[in-house]
Amino acid sequence: MTLRELGNTCVVGLQWGDEGKGKVVDLLLADFDVVVRYAGGANAGHTVVIGAESFALHQLPSGILRPDVISVITGGTVIDPAVLLGEIASLRERGVQIGANLRISDRAHLVLPYHRREDVLAERTAPAAHRLGTTARGIGPCYADKHARHWAIRVCDLYDPPWFRSRLAAIVAHKNAYLAGVFGERDMFDADRLADEYLAFAEQLRPFVCNTTVLLHNLLRSGRRILFESAQGALLDVDHGTYPYVTSSSAGGGGVASGAGVPLTAVQSVVGVVKAYATRVGSGPFPTELTDEVGAAIRTRGREFGTTTGRPRRCGWFDAFATAYAALFAGPTCLAVLHLDTLSGLDELKVCIGYKHGGRRLTEFPAAAHLLAEVEPVYETLSGWTADLGACRRWEDLPEAARRYVSRLGELVGVPVRMIGVGPAREQMILMPQET
Ligand code: GDP
Ligand code: IMO
Ligand code: MG
Numbered sequence: 001m002t003l004r005e006l007g008n009t010c011v012v013g014l015q016w017g018d019e020g021k022g023k024v025v026d027l028l029l030a031d032f033d034v035v036v037r038y039a040g041g042a043n044a045g046h047t048v049v050i051g052a053e054s055f056a057l058h059q060l061p062s063g064i065l066r067p068d069v070i071s072v073i074t075g076g077t078v079i080d081p082a083v084l085l086g087e088i089a090s091l092r093e094r095g096v097q098i099g100a101n102l103r104i105s106d107r108a109h110l111v112l113p114y115h116r117r118e119d120v121l122a123e124r125t126a127p128a129a130h131r132l133g134t135t136a137r138g139i140g141p142c143y144a145d146k147h148a149r150h151w152a153i154r155v156c157d158l159y160d161p162p163w164f165r166s167r168l169a170a171i172v173a174h175k176n177a178y179l180a181g182v183f184g185e186r187d188m189f190d191a192d193r194l195a196d197e198y199l200a201f202a203e204q205l206r207p208f209v210c211n212t213t214v215l216l217h218n219l220l221r222s223g224r225r226i227l228f229e230s231a232q233g234a235l236l237d238v239d240h241g242t243y244p245y246v247t248s249s250s251a252g253g254g255g256v257a258s259g260a261g262v263p264l265t266a267v268q269s270v271v272g273v274v275k276a277y278a279t280r281v282g283s284g285p286f287p288t289e290l291t292d293e294v295g296a297a298i299r300t301r302g303r304e305f306g307t308t309t310g311r312p313r314r315c316g317w318f319d320a321f322a323t324a325y326a327a328l329f330a331g332p333t334c335l336a337v338l339h340l341d342t343l344s345g346l347d348e349l350k351v352c353i354g355y356k357h358g359g360r361r362l363t364e365f366p367a368a369a370h371l372l373a374e375v376e377p378v379y380e381t382l383s384g385w386t387a388d389l390g391a392c393r394r395w396e397d398l399p400e401a402a403r404r405y406v407s408r409l410g411e412l413v414g415v416p417v418r419m420i421g422v423g424p425a426r427e428q429m430i431l432m433p434q435e436t
Helices: 021-031 081-093 113-125 139-148 155-159 161-183 191-208 212-221 255-260 293-301 320-330 400-413
Strands: 009-013 034-037 046-050 053-057 070-073 102-105 226-233 269-275 278-280 314-316 334-338 348-357 376-383 417-421 429-431
Touching: 009 021, 021 046, 021 226, 021 269, 021 334, 021 417, 034 212, 070 212, 081 191, 102 191, 102 212, 113 139, 113 161, 155 161, 155 191, 161 191, 212 226, 212 255, 226 255, 269 320, 269 400, 293 314, 320 348, 320 400, 334 400, 348 400, 376 400, 400 417
Parallel strands: 009 226, 009 269, 034 070, 034 226, 070 102, 269 334, 334 417
Antiparallel strands: 046 053, 278 314, 348 376, 417 429
8 A cells, every 4th residue: 555645644543542543544554654643642552454464553653563663752642651561561572673763852741650540539539520530641730730830740850860860859749738638548659669679660761762853853854754643623623622532642643743742844644543333442522423233333334442541432423424533633645445345234224414503503522511411412313334345445446335435525524535444454444536
């Protein structure tokens, strides 16, 4: 598969995450030199299937499986060193080469155990209606500390041990007081023990750490082709998603410039990844959710269980109204529609083309989550197909109803479809002729 005409490209999910970004990144990387994770952290779970092997990547870019590609984790991400080092060790055990091909920003913020604790306690103690259903990876509290600034620690802080110890001592005293006062926690963190643990992590991370902004500028100047790998999905973007049921970073593609430190003009194409239906993990409004046997069938057939947490994903019809809204701010220049194979066997397929609230058609995607939870989807119905699509490799191989369905999704979102997924394997992808 070659998509050389794309130039430097960002792969971004246009739904609520888990659209299949890992698979698309893996495929596109055949034509790229560098892959960059610019936001999020261990909350992400990107699957890459190569032959009989399946890899789940959390903090490492999906390009880590290709030794000739430089994998970069930039300052816009949050790093949990225990999880990252565990990920590196388990991939090495499986024969993946990780050395000079991995670069980690000295500006990235560190997730500490008190962030994870705060994440869990905030969820546990919030009234049921306000729980977000986070991945419990400490992402929200870490990004909150980053933006509040008083209590944050970055990778570079690890390499001045006296400074790190004194800063951590002050932070841990504050965190212990906070956790005791707000949540009644008695199991306190020990600053010295934590410092020892993190300074040991620092030595293991040292060979990878650098100023990734300078690195990326040098790579751009030398004409290397760069692929930006988004985590989460545009509807989970902290600014534009279904707030507060979102993640804490700029998941919508706009995060590339701020998170990776490259100019806006560095990105020429944006591949918007969607599933041929919709899924969501955790809480939050999901107007097209199917709680019936059709939703259960999609979950079973699509193996819709979280890559990071194992939680069953909520499944529903494709929401073209929400996806077109996501496309406004994520700016896809083409679409990759995955999991078309999962819909085989359904008599008819519904696609949401708008919302009604209080009997009136909405003209815009609502800002308030409680309002979004009350909308009634307006559906268009299309015919289904029965054939197994797993062996289709060309547009013409697809049944006519499947082609009509995909074309309609592209039309409704307003972006041309360039790739179609018909199974989890690398080769189970149809590349559309450019003029389609
Ligand atoms: P990501 O977070 O966007 O990278 O997506 P995940 O890896 O969390 O979830 C996508 C799941 O769908 C993974 O299990 C993939 O192996 C699988 N997958 C990707 N594309 C297809 C496809 O076209 N068809 C099917 N059946 N599975 C796919
Ligand atoms: P990838 O990169 C799907 C969801 C969580 C929760 C909300 C906030 O694999 O697509 P957080 O732990 O980030 O504070 O959780 O966001 N979420 C994801 N859902 N895919 C992801 O990543 C997600 N990362 C976070 O389920 O609803
Ligand atoms: Mg995922």
